[in-house]
Amino acid sequence: MSKTHGSGIFSNDVSLDYVHKNDLKKEDTVTATESPKSPVLANDSSAHTVEVNSPSTPQVMISPAETTVKGPDFVRTPPSTHANPETPTAAAPDRPQQSLKKGVKDFKFGEILGEGSYSTVVTATDIVTHREYAIKIVDKRHVIKENKVKYVNIEKDALHRLSHHPGIIRLYFTFQDEYRLYFVLSLASNGELSDYIRKFTEPCAQFYAAQLLDVIDYIHENNIIHRDLKPENILLDENMRIKVIDFGSAKLNVVDTPIKADSEDGASKPDARKSFVGTAEYVSPEVLLDKYVCRASDIWAFGCILYQMFVGRPPFRAANEYQVFQNILHLRYEIPDDVPPSAAELIREILLLDPKERLTINEIREHPFFEGVTFGKPLWEVTPPRLKPSLYINLPNDNPALDPSTMLKPSDTPVEPSFNRENASPLSLTLSSNFASMSSLQLAEKSQNAAELAEFNNEWSVILQPGEAVCRAGIVNVLPLAGSSETEVHRFFSKIFRKRRRRLLLITTLGRCLFVSKNSDGEKSIKEEIPIQSVGLRIKPVPNSPNRWTVETPTKTWSLADPHCLASDWIECLTNASMISTAHANGSVSSFSRSVAR
């Protein structure tokens, strides 16, 4: 292990046992090198920032414009003849005019773009160049406590090696201060692929699948396996081109023979069944069985994403992770009849239990599904096909909060639509005849699979009342509440790192909105109920954040996010639940909620 500049907190060496609490007191400096054995982030009070992609001398700071691109060009043509839109030459206008040292003070921070398990990503504008970035901010204390240091270093190293493909998020700089690490990334302003995937036409699916395949090919050519490909980790830039992110689970320096999952390198042991906290739906069977890691594991994820592009949900879904794993290990999935035959055939030839049987990237490229597609550079220069009009299901009212056009474009800022009990006249406080004709269960079924709901109903029956059923369920993040002084840097950071909780939220046919949990003995209980029948209730989407919404009552506000679902889906269901619960409170409930119950 190399520690050339004192006790560095973060190093390329993945076994960072020497990290200790004293490191947190040091004023750290970011240093990037290309040598895996050199420290990535070392302490040196003489400098505060270093741009990545520098040559091997850590102290020399080089702007992206001066950087030499190493490794294969993404279209696999000689670097001298190829004009990659994101190569340093293309990035020349961004060349810093003065000092190359950058730190927190050089950026104006803006909106939160997203939150991961160990980071918060915010927009930031360079106050000199006015260029916009996304900055991934990692709380040092948190990553040390959660034993995630190695993942931060792996991500840094992978992005460092892969940043010159137009389909991979570009890492421009890293820097750190006493408490946090900062990854300055290109901004993918159109959000996550998962927000659009339900609106894919066949040309869309073909186009985005081709871009994804091109990126996977490039990653693999650089001897890296991503290992966490899923629509949430595929972002869209301002031109609606994909940008793959989140290389924290990547396996670097892959050799051609499969690597045992429990090999010495911690990164090669995903410990899949234990560590997937959110979704396990894209994990390959060999990773699940902890057998080995191979390039074909990314191809499996590609197959799952391709399926989702046509069906709107991943192939292996269930009410809980155990069921998902079982479905994967038994290859239990179905392709609906309306999936085009060539796509269905391709999916079937990818989703095979034995990784050796799966099609290779070259074979996928040659598959009839991709007929007419030119891979390589042209893929990144054409205009992407249009998404089809919204598939959103309208409610029997014209509440703007439920207008999909305000939900699906993170860049549309001035939206303040909300469900407001007091002034939203179409949403009568009593159960209108229009509304009464619709079962909330029916509505829920449109957005959530009936089989999944049946599982939830089974599992949570003990906390339900007679005649009550779950009509929507999901794990949501309960976020700390934002205040009004977000311009002050220190307040901003303390706020975004306040504790977030993941909770299971159930909405029922009696209009109850319940946070529920299970203790270690498996006993189930209601942790909290949101009183959505309250006078003064407001349910609001968060502008620029298609996955976030707030529920305000006179006594408490909840700020919620579901990384796997649009806020509009939850808002729709909560709005219905509010009406139902009010009707119950008023004694004017119809019999429908009972009739739809178990």
Ligand SMILES: Nc1ncnc2c1ncn2[C@@H]1O[C@H](COP(=O)(O)OP(=O)(O)OP(=O)(O)O)[C@@H](O)[C@H]1O
């Ligand atoms: N460059 C970017 N531009 C726009 N949004 C981004 C960018 N990078 C990340 N995000 C948003 O922030 C979220 C969290 O980022 P990311 O997945 O990298 O964090 P993480 O802590 O590594 O997450 P995970 O828990 O999945 O490992 C993403 O899902 C995405 O919505």
